[in-house]
Amino acid sequence: MEGEAGSDKRRDPRHPNPYKGTFPPVITMDMPGLAGFPLSPEDFSEGGFKTLVPVPLEVGSAFPCAVHVRGSTVLGFMARVAWVKEVQGLPPMWEVGFSLGISDLDREELWRLLSAATGRSRSES
Secondary structure: OOOOOOHHHOOOOOEEOOOOOOOOOOEEEEOOOOOOOOEOOOEEOOOEEEEEEOOOOOOOOEEEEEEEEOOEEEEEEEEEEEEEEEEOOOOOEEEEEEEEEOOHHHHHHHHHHHHHHHOOOOOOO
């Protein structure tokens, strides 16, 4: 079930979510096939994001996803499981890296929203 969580395959730099744990959350993902509640990413890049989930997932499985950034939404793409890593502790949790199946136009819009919300540029890691 576990894929590689290493950065050696990463195309785009990761950016930590500076709003993780804030209320209301600034960056959330709706993934109805996975969770009945909004998920908040641990970090993100142009190509995907990492989040915690309460169930183990299979690498390669895909879920419809909508990302919300300060009330703006980028819809209509699939998030595919790139890697899974179990987090030790109770309750059981899994870190999951998702790769985004998104058009270039939507990727640009998503990045514009994320960089405006976080103050991150493409080259920062």
